[in-house]
Every structure is written in C-alpha cells, then in structure tokens.
C-alpha cells in the first residue's frame with residue numbers, strides 16, 4: 547500500500563494505477579463503518595484509495611477540530627488490512643496553500659437546513675474538500691456512508707449538477723450491536739454517555755414503528771415521539787424530524803406513495819454531538 551502526502555506524489559501514484567479507482571474520503575479515526583466502505587469498493591472490483599484529512603473548513607470556530615482524534619498509525623494499519631491500494635494524507639497547507647483564493651461550491655437548498663442550520667458553513671467546507679479530492683484523485687466512483695445522510699444527498703447533488711465524472715455510492719450505516727451508529731466521535735463518549743446515546747437509535751426505531759406499523763401520517767406526532775425518547779434519556783435535541791428522503795423538505799403528511807421518508811436526529815450527550823438517521827417506508831395500502 548502506498549501513502550502520499552503531497553499532491554505531486556498523489557498524481558504520480560494515481561497515474562500508475564490501472565483499472566477502475568474508488569475513492570473513500572475520510573477524516574481518519576477509522577472504524578468498522580469506514581472499513582465496510584473499503585470492503586464494498588474492493589468487492590465491486592475497484593482499486594481503493596483512501597484520503598485521511600481532518601478538513602478545517604468544515605469545522606465551526608467552537609467545534610472539535612483541534613481535539614478530533616488522529617490515530618494515524620492505527621488508521622494506516624486498518625487500510626493495509628482492508629486491502630486498500632493507496633492512502634492520501636495531506637497536510638492542511640497542501641490542500642489549502644496559503645494565499646490561494648477560496649472557491650465555494652454549495653447546494654443551497656440542502657446546505658442551509660438541519661446540519662447546515664446548526665453548523666453554518668459546514669457543507670461549504672465539505673463540498674470544497676470533496677470537489678478538490680475528486681479533482682486530485684480523479685476516481686471513477688466514490689463511496690460514502692449513509693450515516694451522514696444529508697452530506698450524501700449534497701454530494702450526490704453536487705456531482706450531478708456540476709457533471710462531475712464520479713459515480714457516488716451510498717452504503718448502509720454500520721452499527722454497534724445495541725444500535726449506536728459507528729462514528730469517530732463515539733470515542734469522546736464515557737461508558738454512561740454511550741448508554742445514554744442508545745436513545746438516538748431508539749428514537750429512530752420509534753419513528754419507524756409509528757410510520758410503518760401504526761401507519762401514523764402526521765409528521766408532528768412522529769417528531770414529538772422521537773423527541774420525547776431523546777429527552778427522557780437526558781439528551782439535548784438539536785433536531786429530530788421526519789423529512790422527504792431526497793430534498794429533505796418538511797412534510798405536510800407522510801404519504802404512502804412509494805416515496806421514502808427519512809427520520810433524522812442530531813442530539814448532544816454532554817458536549818458530544820451525534821447524528822443518525824433511518825429511512826422509513828410508509829406502507830401503501832391505508
């Protein structure tokens with residue numbers, strides 16, 4: 547497995563890689579969710595390239611950029627073990643050379659709601675770095691986890707609207723046995739907070755039951771029930787909503803027209819902010 551830290555090295559190594567290339571962009575602190583993306587990409591027959599870059603432009607001023615975990619040796623071992631072909635792990639100056647004028651790519655309809663409303667500028671930072679990584683690596687396909695559901699929708703919209711020659715593959719969220727979604731930020735949780743955080747998965751399960759088994763059609767009923775589960779377990783709720791699964795627009799009613807809806811949660815356990823989601827399928831025959 548090669549590693550590259552500069553754009554020049556990356557371009558050289560990329561040029562000498564034959565066949566179809568998959569990129570899995572990451573911020574490191576790799577867990578089973580990331581590994582499942584590497585494995586899926588390999589199983590689909592691609593040479594797998596992984597970027598490890600904690601991207602400063604997607605963090606707000608009071609967020610966890612400085613303390614974000616950076617276990618590089620462990621991450622490289624995980625990549626090697628998963629059969630990754632190459633890892634690009636640039637410095638901040640390599641990606642954002644000092645003095646270079648900033649370019650912004652954004653998908654306003656999706657970028658300013660939910661995560662975007664709570665983390666202003668976050669998705670502009672994500673789009674900027676992902677577009678740049680696509681230009682540098684020139685992958686045929688890129689794999690992302692559905693855990694970051696809004697991010698996945700935005701990257702799909704960006705690549706479609708700007709005709710980027712990269713196919714986007716979204717892969718299912720990988721969960722711990724009791725349901726907690728794998729996330730690099732789980733490393734911040736104490737044992738007690740980890741137990742509390744399970745309420746996020748329970749609140750999504752509650753939404754699924756209400757919509758799919760009880761055939762509840764009023765989004766506000768489902769959202770209140772989700773929020774209740776979270777608050778009862780001491781979580782602070784940023785949002786717990788049911789939205790249309792594509793544009794993430796609010797719904798008047800949950801209509802069983804074959805269109806999926808998605809339940810999305812962002813909540814804090816102590817000062818650890820976690821997000822999760824679940825796609826719901828309202829049954830047709832009501």
Ligand code: PAF
Nearest residue numbers: 571572573601672675694
């Ligand atoms: O999902 C992440 O880890 C990041 O947002 C990404 C896509 C690697 C961009 O920095």
